[in-house]
Amino acid sequence: MMKRKNNTLFQLQFVVKESGLLREFLAQHEISKTTLTAIKYRGGEILVNGQSQNVRHKLQPYDQVTVLFPPEQVSDGLTPQEGALSILYEDETLLVLDKPAGQSTIPSRNHPSGTLANFVCGKFEREGILSTAHMVTRLDTDTSGIICVAKNRHIHHLLSKQMAQDLFQRQYTAFAQGIITTPFVTIEQPIGRKEGSIIERIVRQDGQYSKTDVSVKAHYRNAEDCFSVIDLTLHTGRTHQIRVHMQWLGHPLVGDDLYGANLDVFPRQALHCSGVSLLHPITRKRMHFTSPLPEDMKYYLRKSQQVCGFSQQQQL
Known part of the structure; x- marks a missing residue:
């Protein structure tokens, strides 16, 4: 289960089926050590039945685990801008866009602004989504069509694994x-x-x-x-x-x-x-x-x- 409200942290919720360590449970759900480190030191939290716990906590069946992911800063060199986006699909984790020919996916020396990533960050800022533009796929400036954007670093990680497989x-x-x-x-x-x-x-x-x-x-x-x-x-x-x-x-x-x-x-x-x-x-x-x-x-x-x-x- 996924949840996000404006200006709140992105979170995932799970129900435990078998007893075991919280660390092992999170690994089964593909939450990486890098993500766990970010949660610990950058403003995230892991809750079990509403109480903050560390990864050594022993889980029991039917426990409810909530992972609160830390807020993300807009990437360096990426300025949020208002601009039109052709949205094919959107939920709490994904943004699927239709890019026109002539628009760059990310900023570069020749195209520092007006890119799809600039407009995505502008949308996130306007809607209170505490994240940056995670471009799962990219297209050349003069190529048109579908681009997939993840709304969180963890979601980007999961989709990148799919691409590798x-x-x-x-x-x-x-x-x-x-x-x-x-x-x-x-x-x-x-x-x-x-x-x-x-x-x-x-x-x-x-x-x-x-x-x-x-x-x-x-x-x-x-x-x-x-x-x-x-x-x-x-x-x-x-x-x-x-x-x-x-x-x-x-x-x-x-x-x-x-x-x-x-x-x-x-x-x-x-x-x-x-x-x-x-x-x-x-x-x-x-x-x-x-x-x-x-x-x-x-x-x-x-x-x-x-x-x-x-x-x-x-x-x-």
């Missing part, structure tokens, strides 16, 4: 240059930083393991070029993973001038996070979120003509 699934829709003739391909190529660049990544054998599934849905042509509509599933989360893997495949994303495509054809990389599936961090129920294609990608399709290819066409 491939339980947190992300689906993308993209336009790739040229006609991809194979209906389905899995790309498992390591990705690392390109020498001499702090931004660009490449496939390199000493890079990090990376895996992307690519499913071709349709082929189109227009006055500029032919392109393939593809769905992609990420099994790892490397920087620019889809963009690098598609360049390696020989079919860079439409509009992705950083990775070899023509920016004059489309003003950004034609990439959209269209679906996210995760286990709720507390209830463990499977949740699915979807986002339709943005208008610029829809318009690019409308001015194009489908050509011979696969009979299955994605509903866009």
Whole structure:
């Protein structure tokens, strides 16, 4: 059970089923030693039947355990700002957003303000939520679609574990240059930083393991070029993973001038996070979120003509 009221601490409540030490009980509920240290020294508390206890306390069946998490400070360099957020889902633990293309996820030297994280912190401040913006997923500035935000460090920890176990699934829709003739391909190529660049990544054998599934849905042509509509599933989360893997495949994303495509054809990389599936961090129920294609990608399709290819066409 989870609970939060304005200007109060985020808390989780549990009912004990078997006797044992409080420390062991909390570990079973994936509350880490780092979190316990923060609770002890930064203003949190652990209650058993309403009484403050330490982790050596002996629990009995039907005891009620309440974990009060400490307040969190807004991260350095992150100024709360008022701004519009497109909210797909929200509860006491999660905030699922639909990010437009052109907005950065977090502040950087080039985009110090006006980012999604700035607006999330502004929302938290306005609503009395004592936390910072925990961006569980991120998207490049010119990529649109779904972003998941945790409202507490512990929730971020739980969702990060899901991602490491491939339980947190992300689906993308993209336009790739040229006609991809194979209906389905899995790309498992390591990705690392390109020498001499702090931004660009490449496939390199000493890079990090990376895996992307690519499913071709349709082929189109227009006055500029032919392109393939593809769905992609990420099994790892490397920087620019889809963009690098598609360049390696020989079919860079439409509009992705950083990775070899023509920016004059489309003003950004034609990439959209269209679906996210995760286990709720507390209830463990499977949740699915979807986002339709943005208008610029829809318009690019409308001015194009489908050509011979696969009979299955994605509903866009």
